[in-house]
Amino acid sequence: MADGHSLALDETGMTVPAENSGTKRLHVMIMIAIALALLAAPFFVYPVFIMKCLCFALFALAFNLLLGYGGLLSFGHAAYFGMASYVSAYGAASWKLPPELAILSGVAVATLLGAAFGALAIRRQGIYFAMITLALAQMVYFFSLQTPEFTGGEDGIQGFSRGFLLGIIDLASDRNLYWVVAAIFMASLLGVYRIVHSPFGEVCKAIRDNEPRAISLGYSVNRYKLTIFVLSAALAGLAGAVKAIVFQLATLTDVHWSMSGEAVLMTLVGGVGTIFGPIVGSFVIVAMQNYLAGLGGWVTVVQGAIFVVCVLTFRDGIIGALAKLIRKPL
């Protein structure tokens, strides 16, 4: 084919452009829009509500990093979220750690836990991988249940003070805390974007698409899988740790398997494998839980129904469907 002719086959379905410079500009604009929305939001909406959304959005971003870009479906992300929540709450309550150190220690523990669990889980694929992550997360749940001196058992750890960030900013004020949480969220979002669009991210996407081929090109795929697993666990830990400081609360709910389910739900509703999908998904789910709280136990039923409708009608999620519509990755 030195003479430049290509294979004489059909030309159908060849019009979808992938990433190009226009896509990059669109992404920059969306990032700026999100930043502006974060700046304006506390003047219109109750800050604690937005902070709750942002914590779950972080959690969903972490889950989606692993599933959407690493192709690994974890059913145990509650372990990292919940354990980081406990550790930072415990640090703030018992050791009187300043909030930044409490959060960092939570993230550190989640990272270590992710490294240990990831090393075990990546040895298997598909449903077996998911089952191992779930089983390990259940072990963390029962550990939390059995060690009330650390976790506070059924009561959890609560009623501690949020403290002063860097010793100066009083986080007892919701408004102050909001700016901190918004900054953490924005930085994490940019971080995830960078990971996905890094040389490492390119390899992860290749492994997700076709693992045997990546092996045959000479990649040691397990090292990439473990790295993205640990990055995802660390980010899930950050979500849990920030949540603990915001609500001054860490309970068994945070490590329960249904918390892992929330991450799956939010990501699927928003759009798996999209940058912005998990954020939209978490706002939708948290808003729904908030505004439908009057329905009591029926919230779960409504949530389940939405999930089913989502999977049946637009499998790519809200943002995934939108991306198809405008023919650009989001």
Next chain:
Amino acid sequence: MKPDIVLLASGLTKQFGGFTAVGGVDLQVRRGSIHALIGPNGAGKTTCFNLLTKFLIPTSGTILFNGKDITRDNASEIARKGLVRSFQISAVFPKLTVQNNVRIALQRKGGDSFDFWRSSSVLRKLDGQVEQLLEAVGLSSFRHILAGELSYGRKRALEIATTLALDPEMMLLDEPMAGMGREDVERIASLIRRVSAGRTILMVEHNLSVVSSLCDRITVLARGKVLAEGDYATVSGNPLVVEAYIGTGGSHGH
């Protein structure tokens, strides 16, 4: 001085439970040759191929590549040593662009594949090489298309470009013509002939007319054993080979 035999397998055996898929196969692939592995369905070609590329662990036997024992290496290690395989079912990364499919192969040698904190724009330095490789297989105008949207024949061409990106000393092609129309078969055959310059190729292939025109040496497998070996004339004249093909339900040639 590198040995004349680039790939040497001796006594290669693979058992699945009680079933012997490959039993004591000896194979010598000469440097710079295009060597074909043929045989009727169930002869153990694909198993043999997977053993040579380390996607299966042999029950017994040894494999030497350039005189070095690679029997215990894993699949990604041998790829880094210059022994790169293709797959029977077209092996592209469907959700990456055509351009990025090739770039992934080039990227590994750069040593920055774990850099998650850098922008992938550092990979632009590879664009020139990517372009050359796409040019070579006639896919330049498809560079921004997602690989999953390419037609079957173009996926195979892309796969060859990706394999070539590693500049492997030896390429192992698993049925490169499977499922192709005649026109594509000719194009891929001429592509293989062109890329064989300066390297060794071992291919599993059903299409006997392709094998006859393309390959220097042919090894015929039947029931997990080597039945015959030699150039096309020798092999096709061998009564055992004729019998093996007819005896298992007809010719696979055209």
